[in-house]
Amino acid sequence: MRIMLSLAATAAAALMATAAGATTYIATYSVSAYGGSNGLDIETAYDANNPFSVVLNGNGASTSFDLFDIWTNEGSLDSSDLQHKDITVNFHFTSPGNQSGSVTGDTYGLNGQINEGVVTWDGPLVLNFGGTSLNITLSNQTFNANEDDRHQNNELNSGSWNDADVRATLTQTVTAGVPEPASWALMIGGFGMAGGMLRRRRLTAVTA
Structure with a gap:
């Protein structure tokens, strides 16, 4: 009986883990951005561990973190920077x-009431891993913004101390069929019934 109950507990734990869809994601990443004089010169630096590791537990589970810093060392905007x-x-x-x-995505300079650098992203990345899929989105940001009266001179607040953090959001979708709570409850109940039947057989054998 104890053995059957132990098996039932083990099965319950395994089924609950499957139903939760807990998955560890480990990845390296790299950033490629424009650097030169015929456009806004972009600098970046890793913010997250590389490789990074996250655990997502269940369908729709999500996490966000700073992935990398972005800035420009240019002090002013010209037409090519736009x-x-x-x-x-x-x-x-x-x-x-x-x-x-x-x-x-795209990077560019914005010349208006506020002069700044801008990064915008085309859309999310979706990767399939058999039983799960992962949606990766990155945050749009502005950086090196100059909000004072000097904006009329197309000036930027240059340097890494005026950077922005691009955030990554990872969202998991469980695509494999997993047991509903009622299903694994029935399975656990079946283990219990099997254990009870074995116990009764043993008692009958002893009585005989």
């Missing part, structure tokens, strides 16, 4: 499986 230049963040996952993909 052009949109490509930026790409590449991800390579080693857990729960080998998957790679990129999030792409």
Whole structure:
């Protein structure tokens, strides 16, 4: 009986873990952005561990963290800085499986009431890992903003101390069929009934 109850408890724990969909995601990442004189010169630095590791537990589970810093060392905007230049963040996952993909976007200077650098992203990256899929979105940001009276001279507050943090949001979707709570409750009940039947058989055998 104790053995059967132990098996039932083990099965319950395994089924609850499956139903929760807890998954560890481990990935390296790199950032490729424009650097040059014919556009806004972009600098970046890693903010998160590289590789980073996150655990998401269940369907719709999500987490957000600062992925990298972005800034420019340019002190003013010219016409070429207003052009949109490509930026790409590449991800390579080693857990729960080998998957790679990129999030792409644009960087450019904005000349108006506030002079600043801008990064905008085209859309999320979705990776499939068999039983789960992962949605990765990056936050749009402005950086090196100059909000004082000097904006008429197209000036920026240059340097890394006027940077912005680009945040990554990872959202998990459980795609594999997992038992409903009622289903695994019935299965556990079945283990208990089997244990009870074995116990009664033993008692009958002893009485005989």
